[in-house]
Amino acid sequence: MSGATGRGAAAAEVRRAVRAALAGLPAPQRDVPLLVACSGGADSLALAAAALAVRGRGVHAAVVDHGLQDGSAERAAATAELLSGLGATAGVHRVDVSGPGGTEAAARRARYAALRAARPHPDAPVLLGHTLDDQAETVLLGLGRGSGARSLAGMRAWDAPWCRPLLGVRRTVTRAACAALDLPVWDDPHNSDPRFTRVRLRHEVLPLLEEVLAGGVAEALARTARQLREDGDALDAVAADLLAGAHDPAPSDDALPDEPAAGVARRAGTLRTDPLGSVPPALRRRVLRAWLAAASVTALTDEHLRAADVLAGRGPDRGGVALPGGLELVRARGRLSLRPVRWPPPGG
Secondary structure, eight states, rough: OOOHHHHHHHHHHHHHHHHHHTTTTTHOOOOEEEEEEEOSSHHHHHHHHHHHHOOSSSEEEEEEEESSSSSSHHHHHHHHHHHHHHHHHEEEEEEOOOOSHHHHHHHHHHHHHHHHHHHTTTTOOOEEOOOOHHHHHHHHHHHTTTTTHHHTTOOOOOOOEEEEETTTHHHHHHHHHHHHTOOOOOOOOGOOOSSSSHHHHHIIIHHHHHHHHHHHHHHHHHHHHHHHHHHHHHHHHHHHHHHHEEEEEETTTTTOOOSSHHHHHHHHHEEEEGGTSOOHHHHHHHHHHHHHHTOOOOOOOOHHHHHHHHHHHHHOOOEEEETTTTEEEEEEEEEEEEEEOEEEEEEE
C-alpha cells in the first residue's frame, strides 16, 4: 500500500468512526447542530474535518485559548480561520486557567466550561478528539494512582454532552488523515513537556511497556477499559434498583434551608439500611455513591465510601462519618441521613 493510499485509508477510518458515533447518539442529540472542540492538533483537526464530511452542515467548532503560551491568541485565531475555511462555524474562546489541582486540572476545568457554554443548541453534542492512545494513557494513570475500577474504565464514547468518536482510532491514524487532507497540524509544545505526567507516560512509560511486552499494550489497555466499563454499567444498574427500593426522598413541598450543607442534607432524604444489610460491600458502596451523588455530595474518596459502608452494613446507630461539603453521615433507627457538621459545637 502506497503512502498516499494509506493516508487516504486513514481519513476514511476517521470518517467511519465519526459516522458511527453520530448515528449512535440518543435521539435528542442526533439532528441538532454539533460542536467540535479543536485545538489545531492532529486528533481534533482530523475529527473536525471528518465531522464536516459526514454532517455537511450544522457543524460548529470551538477553539479554546488557554493563554498559557506566547502567541496563543494568534494560534487560536489561525485555527478558527482554518476551520471556517473548511466550512465550520468557528470561534475562539479565551479562558482563565486558575484554581486548585495544578495547571492540567485547571485548564481542563476551564476548557470544559467554555465548551459547554459554546454549544449552539441545548442538546448539541460536543465532539472531543480523544483517541485510543489517550484512553490507554488514562487507564495507566488510574492504575498508577490506585483509582479503582470506575477510573480504570476510562473515558466513555458518549457521556452527555461529550462525544468521543475516536476512542477506537490510533493517534498515528489521525495524523495520517490530516496529511491526506493536506491539513496543517499544530504540535502543542505542552504535549512534549516532561513536566506533565501524561506526557511522560506517552513518551517514556508506554513505549517501554510496548517494548517489554512485545507490542499491543495500548490496545490491551483500551480493551480493559471497555470490559470494566461494561461490568461497571451492569453493577450500576443493580445498584440503581437497590437504591430505588431503599431511598425515602425528602418531601418536595418543604423549602430547603439557606445554609448550603443543610440544603444538601435535606435534599438527600434518608436511606433504609435493611435492604442493604446482606448486599456485598462493593455493591453497597455503589448504592451509597449514587445516593450521595444525587444529593450533590461531591469529591467522594474510597476512604469516605468505605467508612460509609461500615455504617450502612453493620451499624450501630451513630454518627461521625465526615463527608465533603461540611456534612456528616449518621445512622439512626435503621436509616442513614446527612446532617451539617457544626464546628465548634455550641458553647465550645
